[in-house]
Amino acid sequence: MATTREEAASLRDDDQLVAQWRDLLDRHARTTCALEKVLQDRHQLGVSEFEVLERLAACDKEQHRMQGLADTVHLSQSALSRLIGRLEADGLVMRSMCSDDRRGIFACLTPAGRERYEAALPTQRQLLAELLSD
Numbered sequence: 001m002a003t004t005r006e007e008a009a010s011l012r013d014d015d016q017l018v019a020q021w022r023d024l025l026d027r028h029a030r031t032t033c034a035l036e037k038v039l040q041d042r043h044q045l046g047v048s049e050f051e052v053l054e055r056l057a058a059c060d061k062e063q064h065r066m067q068g069l070a071d072t073v074h075l076s077q078s079a080l081s082r083l084i085g086r087l088e089a090d091g092l093v094m095r096s097m098c099s100d101d102r103r104g105i106f107a108c109l110t111p112a113g114r115e116r117y118e119a120a121l122p123t124q125r126q127l128l129a130e131l132l133s134d
Contacts, residue, residue, distance in 0.1 A: 031131045038127055043120040044090075048073060048083055050124060053092065053117040056109040063096070063108040092116055 032047055039045045045053070051073045056064055064072075070080040084107050087093040092113035096106045109117070 027132075031128070034131060035124060035127055038123060039120055042123055043116060045116065045120055048075065049087060049092075050117070050120055052080075052083060052087065052107070053109065053113055054121075056093065056107060057114060057117050059109075061108075063106040066095075066105045066107055069107055087113065 035047050035050075039047060039050055043050075052069065055069060055072055066080060066084070067077065070077045073080065075083065084093055084095065087107075088095065090112075092110055094108050094110055096108055097104070
């Protein structure tokens with residue numbers, strides 16, 4: 001069965017779209033793996049842990065509601081809760097109740113968390129610059 005020119009062009013467009021998607025996945029995987037290794041080796045932080053510390057450091061009062069934080073770091077609430085538990089055990093964050101809504105819980109950056117984040121920040125930014133510059 002012969003294909004029309006439009007069908008052939010559409011197949012080429014699909015191939016190009018899939019190639020772009022795979023390139024994006026590849027860059028993401030390579031970057032994430034490299035960040036994971038260097039942040040763990042130098043600062044004892046995973047990529048997600050660094051992201052949480054960065055989001056907290058960027059907030060006014062260095063605290064963020066857990067539900068909103070889960071959305072911004074693209075983790076489920078249960079995964080974020082486990083991650084916060086690890087950071088809390090390391091003294092980098094603490095949880096506190098929301099005074100306006102007793103169902104709400106805040107994750108708050110501690111001074112040790114601020115210190116660890118600031119130490120890891122140049123490492124993360126340098127590696128991003130190396131890996132993502134074209």
